[in-house]
Amino acid sequence: MTKKTKITIDYSRCGDGNGIDPRECCKCLQTCAPAVFLLHQTLGAEEPDPFDPKKWRVTPQWPSLCTLCMNCVKNCPVNAIEVKQ
Amino acid sequence: MCDLCMKHGAGGKWYLNSKHYSDKIAEQYNLRDFLLEQYKNFEQVSMRKVHGFNAVGLDYRLRMPVIGRIMKNIAGNMLHSTKPPSDPFKPEGHIGQVVPLEDAIAILEECAAEPIIEKNCMCRYMSRGIKEACCINFGVMSEIISKLPRFIPEKDKFHLTRKEAVDRFTAHNKKGYIGTIWFGPFPYINNLCSCENPECAGIRPRFDFGIMSIHKAEYVIQLDHNRCDDCRACIQKCPFKAIEINPLNKNVKVNLDKCYGCGVCRHVCPQDALYLCPRDTIPEVRGRY
Numbered sequence: 001m002t003k004k005t006k007i008t009i010d011y012s013r014c015g016d017g018n019g020i021d022p023r024e025c026c027k028c029l030q031t032c033a034p035a036v037f038l039l040h041q042t043l044g045a046e047e048p049d050p051f052d053p054k055k056w057r058v059t060p061q062w063p064s065l066c067t068l069c070m071n072c073v074k075n076c077p078v079n080a081i082e083v084k085q
Numbered sequence: 086m087c088d089l090c091m092k093h094g095a096g097g098k099w100y101l102n103s104k105h106y107s108d109k110i111a112e113q114y115n116l117r118d119f120l121l122e123q124y125k126n127f128e129q130v131s132m133r134k135v136h137g138f139n140a141v142g143l144d145y146r147l148r149m150p151v152i153g154r155i156m157k158n159i160a161g162n163m164l165h166s167t168k169p170p171s172d173p174f175k176p177e178g179h180i181g182q183v184v185p186l187e188d189a190i191a192i193l194e195e196c197a198a199e200p201i202i203e204k205n206c207m208c209r210y211m212s213r214g215i216k217e218a219c220c221i222n223f224g225v226m227s228e229i230i231s232k233l234p235r236f237i238p239e240k241d242k243f244h245l246t247r248k249e250a251v252d253r254f255t256a257h258n259k260k261g262y263i264g265t266i267w268f269g270p271f272p273y274i275n276n277l278c279s280c281e282n283p284e285c286a287g288i289r290p291r292f293d294f295g296i297m298s299i300h301k302a303e304y305v306i307q308l309d310h311n312r313c314d315d316c317r318a319c320i321q322k323c324p325f326k327a328i329e330i331n332p333l334n335k336n337v338k339v340n341l342d343k344c345y346g347c348g349v350c351r352h353v354c355p356q357d358a359l360y361l362c363p364r365d366t367i368p369e370v371r372g373r374y
């Protein structure tokens with residue numbers, strides 16, 4: 001298999017770790033041709049059940065479809081996204 | 086006919102069997118509470134662990150040879166489940182099929198239970214952050230959505246007559262949106278969608294990962310080479326990348342294996358060269374849904 005792409009979002013800049021509300025922005029969602037990102041209410045991979053209907057975050061759900069175009073990185077107003085291969 | 090028609094079609098297509106649309110079915114399976122719970126929590130349902138698997142990080146695991154195949158089978162079986170629905174946090178019994186415009190109109194005119202509504206598409210919201218009214222719902226599902234304001238379109242009409250529903254669906258289809266009909270959950274049909282790829286969360290598992298989340302249509306496209314003038318308009322329009330250029334003679338050709346039979350390419354052909362045929366009459370794709 002080819003190298004895995006790792007996409008991370010700093011939730012202290014955007015999302016439920018005290019960042020801005022992603023619903024007000026959505027730039028990453030809209031500039032990513034293969035629709036790698038998913039906007040949803042908080043429920044992370046790490047925590048058992050941190051569900052909060054008032055809190056939202058963006059998860060890079062399909063990194064294997066990323067074309068490394070870097071549109072998301074360039075367009076994120078708070079520099080929250082990192083894409084690495 | 087696909088396996089869904091064989092099992093649930095009563096001799097015809099499963100989605101034209103009006104039994105599946107009745108309020109009685111919804112009540113028999115207690116789907117009022119089930120659907121309310123599911124749609125109240127819609128924007129976190131896909132993040133919940135299912136069978137111990139977490140949606141986050143699923144992607145690369147699905148691409149692993151052995152584990153990937155096992156996971157795809159588990160997911161496919163769950164979506165095909167015909168057990169009485171029990172857990173609103175699992176996509177059990179949520180299987181669908183691509184439908185061309187003609188069959189969608191037949192559904193709306195002959196099968197759909199009233200009231201008919203059109204709600205905001207949640208796949209587009211979660212994948213693009215935009216709200217667009219293009220999910221047509223029927224019966225009990227319409228009643229439930231009426232209680233959830235975030236699904237109700239701000240600009241477009243919410244309650245539709247049959248005729249309005251046909252007009253809305255037709256407009257979406259002409260734009261190139263893929264018609265899809267769903268059990269949600271089995272055995273109740275309540276959703277006629279107009280989807281896009283890669284935005285639709287029901288199409289992506291099949292298209293990108295080979296999970297049987299949706300069946301190809303009962304049809305497949307045919308191209309009349311006597312009419313086609315190779316303008317290539319249809320290539321752009323096909324949401325499944327099924328129309329290609331023949332490397333030998335540079336003519337436009339259909340890759341039958343990739344065609345989902347949605348029929349939206351027809352809407353842009355200036356020569357009327359594209360037409361749908363029943364899938365089972367074309368030997369290369371017979372029985373392959």
Ligand code: SF4
Pocket residue numbers: 007031032033034035036065066067068069070071072073083
């Ligand atoms: S780099 Fe491009 S393809 Fe990859 S996630 Fe960002 S926008 Fe999408």
Ligand code: SF4
Pocket residue numbers: 009014015020022023025026027028029058072075076077078079080081
């Ligand atoms: S572009 Fe950046 S700020 Fe905007 S939603 Fe995406 S991660 Fe958040």
Ligand code: SF4
Pocket residue numbers: 206207208209219220265278279280281284285286287
């Ligand atoms: S199935 Fe299609 S129309 Fe329905 S919510 Fe998903 S993308 Fe939207």
Ligand code: SF4
Pocket residue numbers: 305306322323324325326327328339343344345346347348349350351
């Ligand atoms: S070629 Fe097949 S899949 Fe593509 S638009 Fe036409 S009918 Fe749909």
Ligand code: SF4
Pocket residue numbers: 308312313314315316317318319320337353354355356357358359
């Ligand atoms: S749109 Fe019609 S005429 Fe143009 S290439 Fe496609 S089939 Fe041929």
